[in-house]
Amino acid sequence: MNEKHFIELLQQNQGIIYKLVNLYAQDDEEKKDLYQEIALQCWKSFATWRGDAKFSTWLYRIGLNTIFTMKRKKSAIVYTDTLPDTDTVNNATLQNENSALLYKCIKLLAETDRAIILLHLEGYENNEIAGLLGISANSLGVKLHRIKQRLTQLLQQFNLSNGSK
Numbered sequence: 001m002n003e004k005h006f007i008e009l010l011q012q013n014q015g016i017i018y019k020l021v022n023l024y025a026q027d028d029e030e031k032k033d034l035y036q037e038i039a040l041q042c043w044k045s046f047a048t049w050r051g052d053a054k055f056s057t058w059l060y061r062i063g064l065n066t067i068f069t070m071k072r073k074k075s076a077i078v079y080t081d082t083l084p085d086t087d088t089v090n091n092a093t094l095q096n097e098n099s100a101l102l103y104k105c106i107k108l109l110a111e112t113d114r115a116i117i118l119l120h121l122e123g124y125e126n127n128e129i130a131g132l133l134g135i136s137a138n139s140l141g142v143k144l145h146r147i148k149q150r151l152t153q154l155l156q157q158f159n160l161s162n163g164s165k
Contacts, residue, residue: 006046009055010039016056016122020063023107023114024071034067041066057124061132064115071111105154113147120144 017038025031042062049058106114112133119129130140 006043010042010059013056013059016059017063019118019122020060020067023103023118024067024111034070037070038063038066057128057132060115060119064133068111101155101158102151105151105158108154109147109150113143113150116140116143117147117151
């Protein structure tokens, strides 16, 4: 597999990376850094992609592993300045307020829970998600049920705080 093939696959699936960085990065600069790091890690690992899994599944795995690794490294750093809150959703796929609110609520979940619900919303089967994250399908089913309950609670809280029902 060559560089041209990698670039084509990455361009066809770049929406996956955008979704991940929008869920895990706090500001535009962090989004750019995270996007570049995911692309770099994918390139470094591209020779190991055997093609038995879809490229998109493989990209999710590399992307999530990269994000979790970077988050662990960052958590060791203590920030003294506060960053401005930038909860604007720049992704063109989030076209209406309900989608924006859902993604805002998803960002409030734990890192692993964000990954699970994102993959679920992308249409991945539970056994695929479980394999991707290295957990049992039964455990994933329970986690997914709890995540949906938590999202329902968060959405209700946002609707109540905004005065709508």
